Every structure is written in structure tokens, then in C-alpha cells.
Amino acid sequence: MAARPPGRRPQKALTARFVETVTNPGKYFDGNGLFLRVETNGSRRWVQRITIQGKRSEVGLGSPPAISLAVARQRALENKGLVMQGGDPLAVKRQTRQALTFAEAVDIYLASKLNEFKNEKHRKQWRSTLDTYAAPLLGRKDVAEISVQDVLRVLEPIWKQKTETASRLRGRIENVLSWATVAGHRDGDNPARWKGNLSELMPKPNKIARSENQPALAxxxxxxxxxxxxxxxxxxxxxxxxxxxxxxxxxxxxxxxxxxxxxxxxxxxxxxxxxxxxxxxxxxxxxxxxxxxxxxxxxxxxxxxxxxxxxxxxxxxxxxxxxxxxxxxxxxxxxxxxxxxxxxxxxxxxxxxxxxxxxxxxxxxxxxxxxxxxxxxxxxxxxxxxxxxxxxxxxxxxxxxxxxxxxxxxx
Incomplete structure (x- = not known):
């Protein structure tokens, strides 16, 4: 089943089998604004696009396999009914969600992910770049409240002077926030995402910095x-x-x-x-x-x-x-x-x-x-x-x- 442009209804609904096996990145629509978002890193999550009190919003509904297609459909239907009665599904979710700071999210994310890095230097660099550049501005902030502007405040001071470091930092922030979304601590799009997001606000890394060889002896x-x-x-x-x-x-x-x-x-x-x-x-x-x-x-x-x-x-x-x-x-x-x-x-x-x-x-x-x-x-x-x-x-x-x-x- 191919991903469809936003706003178009699918010719047929999703199937449980498709949800279990899909790996190609994209958005796969079902109905009632519900779609499955598959990221380039393989993570998947349910999202409902819905208009709440005149404002178009996206509500996270969890991730498969923990949240099945049937459960996601039920939650989407309940949200739609709540909106029809003047309610706000996002407000309800914020009231019941436990707050998590960015620093806490980094700790939890890295506790499970650092073991995937075979190189000790890479493990230290992951933590070091986040602690040095992101923690001072984002550390105490609730991951649910982090916006594109917050991410820009972290990246812009070093984007031109330390382009390679800044580019890696952006990807690491994106990964942490992606985990926070899948874990149910935030909703909506990832503010650190590059394509179609930060790419529209910042110069491309390869346009402002060329990789230079390390200085060598003649x-x-x-x-x-x-x-x-x-x-x-x-x-x-x-x-x-x-x-x-x-x-x-x-x-x-x-x-x-x-x-x-x-x-x-x-x-x-x-x-x-x-x-x-x-x-x-x-x-x-x-x-x-x-x-x-x-x-x-x-x-x-x-x-x-x-x-x-x-x-x-x-x-x-x-x-x-x-x-x-x-x-x-x-x-x-x-x-x-x-x-x-x-x-x-x-x-x-x-x-x-x-x-x-x-x-x-x-x-x-x-x-x-x-x-x-x-x-x-x-x-x-x-x-x-x-x-x-x-x-x-x-x-x-x-x-x-x-x-x-x-x-x-x-x-």
C-alpha cells in the first residue's frame, strides 16, 4: 500500500497485516483522520489529524504493535466524538500525561540506545554534544512543549561555525524527541526534523561548510x-x-x-x-x-x-x-x-x-x-x-x- 498525500482518503482502509509489515517511510491513511506514520529510522506511530476548536491539529495515539489498528481506530473515533461535543482531545491528553523534561528524555533514551554503538568514541560524542549544546536551553523544558523555535535557538549559534557538529546535534535531538513521541510524552510533528521543516529555515550544511582534510605533513x-x-x-x-x-x-x-x-x-x-x-x-x-x-x-x-x-x-x-x-x-x-x-x-x-x-x-x-x-x-x-x-x-x-x-x- 503506497503512502498518500495529506488530506486524501484511501481507496481502502488499512489492514492489520499491512500495519505489521510496512517498512517504507510515509503516511498511510485509514479514516477519521487516522494515519500510520513510518519514519526513516523504522519507527511507527499512530497519528490523528483533526480540527479542534477551529485549529487543525495532530494527536498522537501510540505506536504499533502496542496499539493495534483496532485500538487506534477506536481512539480516533472517540476523539472525533469528543470534538463534536466541543471537547479538546489534546487538552485531555496533557492533563493525564506525566511531564518529562528533555534532560530526562535524553537519559532514558541513551540508557537503551548507547549499547547499539560499537565505538566508544561515538557513545561519548552522543552524550557530549547533547550536554554541551542542547541541555543548557532544552534540558529543563518539557518535551511536549519543545518547538521549532526552541530547536533553532540551539542550532543557529553553531550552524555556520561548527556545521558538522550542529548537523549531528540536530539528528540527535530529533531521535530523542522521536522516542518521546512514540513513548507518549509529546504529540505532533518532530520540531528537529530536517526535510520539509528546518530545511526551510536554515541553509543546507553542504552549502556553508565543505569537509576539509585533516592538515597533513608534506x-x-x-x-x-x-x-x-x-x-x-x-x-x-x-x-x-x-x-x-x-x-x-x-x-x-x-x-x-x-x-x-x-x-x-x-x-x-x-x-x-x-x-x-x-x-x-x-x-x-x-x-x-x-x-x-x-x-x-x-x-x-x-x-x-x-x-x-x-x-x-x-x-x-x-x-x-x-x-x-x-x-x-x-x-x-x-x-x-x-x-x-x-x-x-x-x-x-x-x-x-x-x-x-x-x-x-x-x-x-x-x-x-x-x-x-x-x-x-x-x-x-x-x-x-x-x-x-x-x-x-x-x-x-x-x-x-x-x-x-x-x-x-x-x-
């Missing part, structure tokens, strides 16, 4: 940068050297544990990063060059801590620790009147993540196969069909490449 600057890095002491500096030698991501290195390293008689030392810590959700094997193994052998171990690069308290290093090393190196250069270590295109100081781009450029200049370099960076290669057939991770050939990269660093 390949020609690597030898002198590496020489200076080797003179730095401390765990963060060692972690940054290991990151460079392996072309890994900061989070992968900071979360690295000793039990992830194994010796293979044929392959040498291999670092296997579990799927739970990988951006693509798949385990990744890293052939460790001899220089990287030597670095690990020189590291101290902290009793009771599984981390290779541990913080003073025994946990993992913070996200800013490696960045701080590079900032200090840049500041040292600038104090003596030198430009430092700048991205050749953006002219911004290089950052740890940009070192992966530096490695990628070096590999291309040295003629290494594209797929092999991309595998070293744990990037997806080709289409889903190609990936299904390409099961080998070229470990032996990648080891040769990483050994050559290490020799270049130490040259």
Missing part, C-alpha cells in the same frame, strides 16, 4: 619532523611515533592493549585491532615493522593496566595527548622564526590524523598498489561485491611496504 618535511619527534620524551611522544610507523588512527593506538600483539613465525609481529575498536567495524591486522617492535620493547609496563600507551592513572591516553605533542613541536619551530610543519595545501599546522594522508601520498609516490595502501589504512576497497571476494589482506606485501616506510622515517 612528505618532504617528514625526515626533519621525525628527527625532532625522536628527541621528545614521554608516553604521548612514543604513541605518536608508533602511530606514524603504523599509519594507524589515534584512537586505535591509544586504546591498544598488549594482548593485541602476537608473533607469527611466518608473518613476524602482528598487531590485530578488534572490530569493536575499528571505524569500519571489522578487525584489522597491522604488520609491525622492526622499528615499531623495537619501540614497543623499550616501553615500560604499568601493573594492572592493559594499555600499551597508558595515562598516568593507568587508563588510556586522552584524545588530546598526541595532538599536544605536535602542537608543542610546531610552537618550537615558530619561536625561532620558522614556519614549522604545515599542510602544503591548507597551510595549517599538521595534526596526528593527517599523518595517514602523508603516508598515503608517500605510498603513491613510491608506486605501491592503491589497494595495498588503502588496506594499510583500513579503508574500504571497491564495491560490496568486490569486498566479498577480496578476503586477503595482503599482510606479507604490506609488511614490505611498512618496512620501507620505516626506513624512510629514519633516513
Amino acid at each position: 612528505v618532504a618535511d617528514i625526515p626533519r619532523w621525525w628527527k625532532e619527534l625522536e628527541s621528545k620524551k614521554g608516553t604521548a611522544s612514543s604513541a605518536l611515533r608508533f602511530l606514524t610507523l603504523t599509519a594507524a588512527r589515534s584512537g586505535e593506538v591509544r586504546g591498544m592493549t598488549w594482548d593485541e600483539i602476537a608473533s607469527d613465525s611466518d608473518q613476524g609481529e602482528v598487531w590485530t585491532i578488534p572490530a569493536t575498536r575499528m571505524k569500519n567495524g571489522r578487525p584489522h591486522r597491522v604488520p609491525l615493522p622492526v622499528r615499531a617492535v623495537a619501540l614497543l620493547n623499550d616501553l615500560p609496563r604499568l601493573e594492572g593496566s592493559p594499555f600499551v600507551f597508558f595515562a598516568p592513572q593507568g587508563g588510556a591516553l586522552s584524545d588530546m595527548s598526541l595532538s599536544a605533542v605536535m602542537r608543542r613541536m610546531q610552537a618550537t619551530q615558530e619561536r625561532v622564526g620558522k614556519p614549522g610543519y604545515l599542510d602544503p595545501v591548507s597551510k595549517r599546522p599538521a595534526v596526528p590524523h593527517g599523518l595517514r594522508s602523508t603516508f598515503r601520498q608517500w605510498a603513491a609516490e613510491r608506486g605501491y598498489p592503491r589497494d595495498m595502501a588503502e588496506l594499510a589504512l583500513a579503508h574500504w576497497i571497491g564495491s560490496e561485491v568486490e569486498r566479498a571476494y577480496q578476503r586477503a589482506d595482503m599482510l606479507a606485501r604490506r609488511r614490505e611496504m611498512m618496512e620501507a616506510w620505516a626506513r624512510f622515517l629514519f633516513a
